[in-house]
Amino acid sequence: MSELSYTEPKPKTIAGAREDWELVIGMEVHAQVKSTAKLFSGASTTFGAEPNTNVALVDAAMPGMLPVINEFCVEQAVRTGLGLKAGINLFSQFDRKNYFYPDLPQGYQISQLYHPIVGEGEVIVDMEPGVARRVRIERIHLEQDAGKSIHDMDPTMSFVDLNRTGVALMEIVSRPDIRGPEEAAEYVRKLRQILRYLDTCDGNMQEGSLRADVNVSVCRPGAYETYRETGDFGHLGTRCEIKNMNSMRFIQQAIDFEARRQIAILEDGGKIDQETRLYDPTRGETRSMRSKEEAHDYRYFPDPDLLPLTIQQSWVDRIRASLPELPDQKKARFVQDYGMTEYDASVLTAETANATFFEQVATGRDGKTAANWVINELFGRLNKEGHGIADSPVSAAQLGTIIDLIARGDISGKIAKDLFEILWTEGGNPAQIVEDRGMKQVTDTGAIEAAVDDVLAANPDKAAQAREKPSMAGWFVGQVMKATGGKANPKAVNEIIRAKLGI
Amino acid sequence: MTAPRGLTIAQARDALRKGAFTARELAETYVAAAEEGARLNAFIAHTSEQALKQADAADARLKAGDAPAMCGIPLGIKDLFATEGVQTQAASNILAGFRPPYESTVTRKLWDAGAVMLGKLNMDEFAMGSSNETSAYGPAINPWRRKDAPDTNLTPGGSSGGSAAAVAGDLCLAATGTDTGGSIRQPAAFTGITGVKPTYGRCSRWGIVAFASSLDQAGPMTRDVRDAAIMLGAMAGHDPMDSTSADLAVPDFEAALTGDIRGRKIGIPREYRVEGMPAEIETLWAEGRAMLADAGAEIVDISLPHTRYALPAYYVIAPAEASSNLARYDGVRYGHRAKIRQGEGITEMYERTRAEGFGDEVKRRIMIGAYVLSAGYYDAYYKKAQKVRTLIKRDFEQVYADGVDAILTPATPSAAFGIGEMADADPIRMYLNDVFTVTVNLSGLPGIAVPTGLSSQGLPLGLQLIGRPWEEADLLNTAYALEKRADFAHHAEKWW
Numbered sequence: 001m002s003e004l005s006y007t008e009p010k011p012k013t014i015a016g017a018r019e020d021w022e023l024v025i026g027m028e029v030h031a032q033v034k035s036t037a038k039l040f041s042g043a044s045t046t047f048g049a050e051p052n053t054n055v056a057l058v059d060a061a062m063p064g065m066l067p068v069i070n071e072f073c074v075e076q077a078v079r080t081g082l083g084l085k086a087g088i089n090l091f092s093q094f095d096r097k098n099y100f101y102p103d104l105p106q107g108y109q110i111s112q113l114y115h116p117i118v119g120e121g122e123v124i125v126d127m128e129p130g131v132a133r134r135v136r137i138e139r140i141h142l143e144q145d146a147g148k149s150i151h152d153m154d155p156t157m158s159f160v161d162l163n164r165t166g167v168a169l170m171e172i173v174s175r176p177d178i179r180g181p182e183e184a185a186e187y188v189r190k191l192r193q194i195l196r197y198l199d200t201c202d203g204n205m206q207e208g209s210l211r212a213d214v215n216v217s218v219c220r221p222g223a224y225e226t227y228r229e230t231g232d233f234g235h236l237g238t239r240c241e242i243k244n245m246n247s248m249r250f251i252q253q254a255i256d257f258e259a260r261r262q263i264a265i266l267e268d269g270g271k272i273d274q275e276t277r278l279y280d281p282t283r284g285e286t287r288s289m290r291s292k293e294e295a296h297d298y299r300y301f302p303d304p305d306l307l308p309l310t311i312q313q314s315w316v317d318r319i320r321a322s323l324p325e326l327p328d329q330k331k332a333r334f335v336q337d338y339g340m341t342e343y344d345a346s347v348l349t350a351e352t353a354n355a356t357f358f359e360q361v362a363t364g365r366d367g368k369t370a371a372n373w374v375i376n377e378l379f380g381r382l383n384k385e386g387h388g389i390a391d392s393p394v395s396a397a398q399l400g401t402i403i404d405l406i407a408r409g410d411i412s413g414k415i416a417k418d419l420f421e422i423l424w425t426e427g428g429n430p431a432q433i434v435e436d437r438g439m440k441q442v443t444d445t446g447a448i449e450a451a452v453d454d455v456l457a458a459n460p461d462k463a464a465q466a467r468e469k470p471s472m473a474g475w476f477v478g479q480v481m482k483a484t485g486g487k488a489n490p491k492a493v494n495e496i497i498r499a500k501l502g503i
Numbered sequence: 504m505t506a507p508r509g510l511t512i513a514q515a516r517d518a519l520r521k522g523a524f525t526a527r528e529l530a531e532t533y534v535a536a537a538e539e540g541a542r543l544n545a546f547i548a549h550t551s552e553q554a555l556k557q558a559d560a561a562d563a564r565l566k567a568g569d570a571p572a573m574c575g576i577p578l579g580i581k582d583l584f585a586t587e588g589v590q591t592q593a594a595s596n597i598l599a600g601f602r603p604p605y606e607s608t609v610t611r612k613l614w615d616a617g618a619v620m621l622g623k624l625n626m627d628e629f630a631m632g633s634s635n636e637t638s639a640y641g642p643a644i645n646p647w648r649r650k651d652a653p654d655t656n657l658t659p660g661g662s663s664g665g666s667a668a669a670v671a672g673d674l675c676l677a678a679t680g681t682d683t684g685g686s687i688r689q690p691a692a693f694t695g696i697t698g699v700k701p702t703y704g705r706c707s708r709w710g711i712v713a714f715a716s717s718l719d720q721a722g723p724m725t726r727d728v729r730d731a732a733i734m735l736g737a738m739a740g741h742d743p744m745d746s747t748s749a750d751l752a753v754p755d756f757e758a759a760l761t762g763d764i765r766g767r768k769i770g771i772p773r774e775y776r777v778e779g780m781p782a783e784i785e786t787l788w789a790e791g792r793a794m795l796a797d798a799g800a801e802i803v804d805i806s807l808p809h810t811r812y813a814l815p816a817y818y819v820i821a822p823a824e825a826s827s828n829l830a831r832y833d834g835v836r837y838g839h840r841a842k843i844r845q846g847e848g849i850t851e852m853y854e855r856t857r858a859e860g861f862g863d864e865v866k867r868r869i870m871i872g873a874y875v876l877s878a879g880y881y882d883a884y885y886k887k888a889q890k891v892r893t894l895i896k897r898d899f900e901q902v903y904a905d906g907v908d909a910i911l912t913p914a915t916p917s918a919a920f921g922i923g924e925m926a927d928a929d930p931i932r933m934y935l936n937d938v939f940t941v942t943v944n945l946s947g948l949p950g951i952a953v954p955t956g957l958s959s960q961g962l963p964l965g966l967q968l969i970g971r972p973w974e975e976a977d978l979l980n981t982a983y984a985l986e987k988r989a990d991f992a993h994h995a996e997k998w999w
Contacts, residue, residue, distance in 0.1 A: 057605060061831040063598065064585045064607060064710040066745050096827050098876070100853055107830020158849070160835065299876035301885060304716035304824050306746050 003328045004335065004342060006124070006132040011224065012180025016263045021218045023259050024227075024236050025184050026176035029191055030169045031201040032145065032209040033076045039144050039168035040067030040110065047207050051161040059166040061105035066305050069094075073168040074309065076200040077117050077142050078319050080170055083198045083326055084137050086121025088316050092141075093308045098299040102160050103147035111171075113300045116141035117309065123174070123194070124328055125187045129342035133183050136175040145169050164208075170201070176215065176236065179224070181252040181259075188212055188248055193327050197352050205246045214251060215239045216258045218266065237262065238272040242279050242286055254279035258286050330355055338367025347375055353389045354379075360396035365403050373399055377420055394423045401430040414486060415439050442488040445496065448480070451488065452496050455479045463501065470503040506532045508673050512576050512730040513757075515676060519565055519575045526565060526575030530558035530619050533577035537621045537674045542999040545659075545669040547582060547640045548590050549622040557619040564617055572757070573737045574617030579624045579669040579678040584610050584721070585710040586623065593712040594638040595628045597860025598838040607710025608742045609679060609721045616737040621675050625665025628862045629829065630686055630714040633936035634925065635664025637864040645694055645919050646672040646995035649960040653998075657919040657962070660690030660936075666724045667694040671995055677725040677734050681711060683718045684817055685915075685940025688952035691724055692914035692965030695954040695993060697982070698724045699731045700940075702972045703947035704749035706735075707742030713828040715821040716747075718944040728953065728983040732756035735975065751973060759976035764984045765799030770907040774810035775939060777916060784913050784964065787956045791911055791966040794955070794988035795981070805907060807898040810942060812891045817941040818934055819875050819888035825865075826872025832860060867930065896946040903971050909981045910969040912939050914952040918962035939967055949975045951982045955989035963993065 011022045038045060041056035058065040081088050093115040096108040118140035125133040147165035151158045172191065178184050192210055195201035202209050217237035227235040242258060245251045257279075262272050276295075277286040302308075325333070327349050334345035334355075348358045348371060362370035378399060382392055402419055405411045411419060411434055422433055434440055442448060455476055456463050466472035473494070480493045506515075506524035519526055534551040554577060561575035585591045585603040592598035606614070614620070625643040627635050635642045635658055643664040645657040659668040663680035667690035670678050680687035682700035691698025699722040706721040713719060723734035736756045742748040771792060776785075796802050834840035834856030841855035861869070875884035902910065916938055925933050943950040949972070952965040966985065970978030 060836055062603065062605070062837070063591065063593070063601070063712045063831070064603075064708070066709050068744060068746055098827050098830060100830065100833060102833075102835050102849060105831060105836060107833060108827055297878045299827070299873060299878075299881075301823060301827070301876050301881070304747075305713075 003124070004130075004332045006126075006130055008133055009127045009131050009179070009183070012182070013221070014218070014259055014263060016267045018267050020221055021259070021263050022221055022224060023180055023255065024176045024217045024219055024224055024239075025178035025180075025255060026215040026239070027174045027178065027184065027187060028213040028215075029172045029188065030211045030213075031080075031172060031191075031195055031203075033073045033142075033168035033170055034199060034201055035070060035073050035076060035168055037070050037072070038166040039070055039073050039142060041166055043166065045167050049163055051159075051163060054163040055165065059105065059162055061107070067110060067303075069306065069309065070168065073142060074117065074311065075319060076168075077140060077170050078311070078316055079198050079323065080172075080195065080200045081118030081121060081140055082316070082320050082323055083194050083200070084118075084121035084123060084140070084172075086137055086140065087119035088311075089115065089117055089119055090311050090313060090316070091115060091308060092117040094303045094306045095300045096303045099296050101146065101149075102158065103149045103162070103165065105147070105162065105165060109144050109146065110303055110306070111143035112141035114302070115308070123187060123190055125178075125183055125190050126346065127183065127186060129346070133177065133179065133187075135177040135187055138173045138175050140170050140172045143169050143171055176217075181255040184214060184255055185248040185252045188251060190327070193350065197324055197326055208246060210246065212245045212251060214242045214245055214255060216242065216255055216262070217272070218259050218262045237266075238274050240272065240274065240286070241276045243276055243289060245279060250279055250281050253281070253284060254286055257284060261286065324352070338362060338371060340368055340371045344371045344375060347379070351389065357389050357392070357396050361400045361403070365400060366407070369403055369406075370400075373403060377417070381424065393425075393427065394420065398423050398430050405430065405434060409489065410434060410440055412441050412486065412490060415441065438487070440487060442484055445492060448484070448488050448492055448496055451480050451483050452476070452493070452500055455483060456500060466501055467503060470498075473497050473501065473503060476501075504528060508532060508536060510676065511726045512573070512676050512733050515576060516572050516574070516733070520570060526558040526561035526619065527555065529575060530554045530577055533621055533675055537579070537669070540669070540672050540674040540999060543644045543646060543668045543672050543674065544641055545625055545643045545665040545672065545674055546579065546622045547594070547625050547665065550589055550620050551622075553589070554619045554621050557614065561617045561619060571616040571737065572733045573613060575619060576617075576676050577619045577621050578613065579621050579666060579675040580610055581663055581666050581679050581681060582623045582626050583630055583681050583712045584679060585712070586610055586620065590623060591712070592639070593629045594626045594640055595860065595862070595865065596639045596839055597832045597857070599860075601838050603710075605710060608707035608744065609711065609738045611710075612740065613679070613737055618737070624663075624669055624678055627662035627664065627686075628865050629712065629825070630662035630681055630683055630719075631825070631864050631868055632661040633685070633689060633933050634658040634920070634922070635661040636922065637661070637862050638664075639862065642922050643668040644922070644999075646997075646999065647694060647919060647962050648996075648998065649962060651960060656922045658693065658922055660693035660915075660919065662686040663690050663698075663724060667691055667696060667698070670694070670696045670724050670726065672999065677723060677730055679721060679738070680724045681714075681719055681721050682940075682944065683714050683821060684944050685937040687722045687724060688940050688950055688965075688967055689915050689936055691952040692954065692963070692967075693919040695963030695965075695991065695995070696724055696726060697728055697731045697954070697986070698722065698952045699735055699975070699979070700943060700950045701735060701739060701975055702749075702949045703944075704747050705739045705949070705973070705975065707740070707745040707748045709742055709744040715824040716828060717824060718821055720944075728951075728979055728986045729757060729760060731951070732760055732979045735979075749973070754976045756976050756979050759980045760983045761980060762798070762984045762987055764795065764981050767800040767908045767981060768906050769795050769800045769802050769981070770805035770902055770910040771802060772805050772807045772810065772910055772912060774807050775912045777938060780913070780916055783958050784916060787964050787966065788911070788913050791955055791985060791989075794985055795911065797988060798984040800981075800984075803907065805902050805910065807895075807902065807942070809891065809894040809898050813895050813942045813945055814934060814938055816888040816891035816895070817937065817945060818871070819884050820892065820945070822868040822872035823876050823885050824872070826869045826876065829861075829865070829869055832857065834860075864930070892945045895942055899942075899946045899948060899969075908971065909978060912967045912969065914939060914965035914967040918958040918960065918964055943969050948972055949978050951978055953982050953986050953989070954991040955985065956991070957993060963991070
């Protein structure tokens with residue numbers, strides 16, 4: 001299925017005291033690989049376990065212990081690469097990044113500096129219907145996560161929890177193609193959506209499954225385009241890296257603050273120091289963590305405990321063949337097959353489970369009606385109650401039956417909403433409920449005629465007025481509907497009243 | 504009844520199977536021998552109780568007729584091997600009190616084969632040294648002595664110095680060693696025993712304290728070639744826990760010992776004739792050539808042109824890997840942790856722990872390693888050294904492609920030297936001990952040191968044979984032919 005066409009958005013411009021500035025943003029997203037075991041050990045990756053219970057000997061860097069690659073994590077990285085339309089490197093290699101820290105037992109992190117498993121790909125970041133930014137992916141590599149140092153449990157001691165030590169991460173590195181805070185947040189959102197579709201990362205930002213380092217620089221309008229033409233980073237401003245962001249909102253705030261900070265310095269005649277900064281959400285500002293001069297010398301070199309990772313093209317092809325339909329394709333298909341708006345398609349494809357639910361409802365039915373019901377009634381109600389689709393009290397089959405009952409003329413749209421409410425709170429078989437509770441629409445013209453006659457007879461004055469002023473007929477329709485408990489077919493009621501009044 | 508000393512593994516195996524003595528009796532003999540050998544400082548921990556327990560289990564297997572070749576054989580284990588519940592410190596203070604909750608694959612295989620552990624053996628700290636003098640326990644002493652200085656303590660070599668001294672002093676039947684740049688072959692040559700460095704990947708490195716991961720290999724240190732063949736068979740084999748371990752079948756090495764090497768092509772590399780090499784080493788080498796020729800081998804002169812770059816490349820690569828491998832000894836989780844003062848933090852804890860825990864040679868190599876990997880020097884040192892390594896490997900590949908089956912070289916540039924003799928020398932003089940052996944580690948090839956003669960001072964001298972990758976069986980057979988002709992029947996006179 002082809003994808004929808006789009007135009008690129010304008011970059012965000014910030015007006016400084018003297019001139020306009022544009023933002024240039026690149027991101028390194030650390031996504032925890034969805035896997036039951038760690039990258040180089042069989043220890044569990046379950047979140048929230050008792051401290052230091054998910055630790056294998058190699059995770060604790062006991063003397064003589066050796067890493068053994070978890071093939072499933074490699075498969076997940078390849079799957080992710082394919083989902084981002086990236087090149088897969090059949091040869092990759094693990095390197096050691098050396099530094100001392102108590103939550104890094106080996107004294108080095110095993111990562112992939114020189115030969116990453118995944119090469120260049122892309123993410124289409126949707127901004128609004130028909131408008132999207134194509135962000136190029138430079139590379140994805142596999143690496144170990146570190147443990148956790150805990151400094152606030154004791155006044156004189158620090159503690160270390162190694163549960164997370166050695167958990168597999170994918171570092172997804174973008175090119176500096178993101179042009180504003182909103183785009184940055186949308187980039188993370190889209191990446192998260194794709195990873196969840198692929199089932200390679202649960203995307204849980206609160207639990208730290210997805211964290212971003214954000215590189216921000218500012219430049220004069222036009223400079224970025226020159227960079228894109230020449231590939232020369234010299235046309236861009238000096239960047240600062242904001243580390244370890246795990247909220248879309250904070251990403252936006254931090255970028256905005258950081259851009260304004262840099263603009264103020266530049267307009268003051270100063271220059272930006274390349275440095276690593278941390279965002280403090282309570283004060284809404286970024287603070288210097290370490291300068292370029294203080295940067296670690298990581299003394300990278302190929303890990304001699306691990307052979308180069310060579311994979312077969314046939315294996316990659318098998319993984320490719322097992323890829324699910326991805327958000328961009330699904331969205332395009334929904335627009336084309338169901339005739340819905342791009343906006344509705346975006347809402348329905350946000351999560352695979354939502355899209356699957358919708359398609360169960362829509363199969364064999366009118367797509368637009370199904371989309372309306374799923375988005376407005378069901379999602380509206382789920383959001384209000386804070387539920388996800390997985391715990392929806394109304395099933396796809398039930399919702400489908402409601403739509404069928406409307407289509408057959410058995411119930412009116414209004415009754416359908418009552419029925420939805422009954423299903424939400426009580427459950428049950430929708431058709432049966434309509435039958436048992438007498439909710440069926442009255443289409444028997446004889447019964448309607450009788451009701452109309454009664455109403456007309458009871459209101460002779462109004463009937464006379466209505467003959468003079470046909471717009472009054474609506475009042476009678478309302479009365480008849482009330483008298484029939486809402487079950488009369490409103491269209492039939494309207495026709496009969498008009499006939500009887502001779503209008 | 505008591506079991507005799509001085510037997511080889513093969514002799515003990517046959518006697519045990521025949522019931523000439525029991526494994527328990529043999530263990531008792533060697534528990535006593537190991538304890539009596541204290542002046543050699545070879546054993547740094549005795550596991551006598553465990554030895555007797557293992558011996559009883561071996562007797563049960565012998566009785567049941569299910570006794571592999573190593574069943575009931577008392578061994579010494581280099582302190583670099585993790586032994587479950589038994590101190591494992593790599594002869595370093597930084598691992599003070601460390602008792603691993605796991606057993607290395609190689610020792611596990613030996614115990615599974617019925618072998619008996621007498622204790623842990625001295626070594627250079629973290630296997631860094633050629634004289635056993637860097638050990639936190641002080642040096643092991645060579646059982647051999649010079650004719651003209653019978654009271655001078657000599658080094659057994661290193662880093663597997665304790666292993667060599669224990670086997671040469673008959674404190675155990677055989678010992679495990681590890682070889683990163685010559686640490687099995689040099690001490691074997693210094694003590695008149697046989698030592699094998701197998702092809703890289705033949706023995707699992709799992710559970711062996713790492714020095715330089717791409718070079719480290721475990722191997723047997725034994726009285727003769729047959730014993731080496733038997734013991735290597737028990738140590739070798741694929742281990743899924745070591746990604747660099749080769750998934751290859753282990754042949755019956757002992758069965759390969761026919762002594763028939765007729766038509767085998769033996770290469771003599773001209774580059775191994777180093778400047779200042781003593782005449783007696785030159786003579787020993789020539790004698791070895793003649794012995795192999797006598798056995799029917801064809802002797803050819805060969806060239807390994809990049810040999811002279813091997814030692815510098817080795818002393819870049821090995822320290823680079825070591826600097827990273829030893830980063831884990833930080834005082835956080837196990838081993839020594841320095842006390843810190845009020846107001847000090849993690850940096851001071853690291854610095855003081857490592858300053859107190861590591862010896863000078865280890866510190867030197869960590870510093871060299873960190874330097875050659877650092878930004879701006881990586882390409883000039885580490886990367887260049889890796890290129891040299893590739894060239895050295897290619898030298899061997901070329902020679903083997905030309906039909907050479909094995910290469911004969913001296914094992915060491917001299918006989919054993921005195922403890923402390925090198926104390927004031929430039930460390931590079933000590934590094935020169937590895938000049939004939941490091942090429943083998945850099946190329947991942949199998950090598951074996953076999954005693955073939957005595958120096959003018961009555962000290963053992965050895966030759967090295969280097970084989971084709973994975974063809975230890977053929978290499979052992981060539982060594983066996985050499986051993987037979989050399990007929991090295993000398994033993995160190997007991998003085999300890």
